[in-house]
Amino acid sequence: MKNAFTMIEMIFVIVILGILAAVAIPRLAATRTDAMVSKMAQNIMVGAAEISTYAMSKAKTESNLSKMSNAISMMVDTGDATLDVANKKAIIKFGNVADCITMQIVTNANDDNLTISYGNSGSDSKCAQLQTAVDAEKYPMKLRGANLAY
Secondary structure, rough: HHHHOOOHHHHHHHHHHHHHHHHHHHHHHHHHHHHHHHHHHHHHHHHHHHHHHHHHHHHOOOOOOOHOOOHHHHHHHHOOEEHHHHEEEEEEEEEOOEEEEEEEEEOOOOOEEEEEEEEEOOHHHHHHHHHHEEEEHOOEEEEOOOOOOO
């Protein structure tokens, strides 16, 4: 007597593996997107904290945001952000949206404020997820001015 699987048993195993793969692959893709959103949101919030720390320690801000933040500098180096030095801005690209999130230092006569604003995500779900993950309610954040003690 031989111990082996029949052709029917092998077909059932292959069908079951196919069903499991069909269920698992989309879940893995969603997990990857969630990880990318989390990483980018963390970089943005770290960048904001670094800019705030720089402004408090130096009592000034720079036109080039990457000089005040390693996180923004890294996003620029990887192509995830572009700088608009003339307007003190970092424009973050995510998904298919070129201006998913914008970080900007707004300078008035007596103070500097860091703002975070959302671009139009349209139908891009990745950008919409990132905008949901970044807490823009804390902004504008006062960086320099009469109300701050150095």
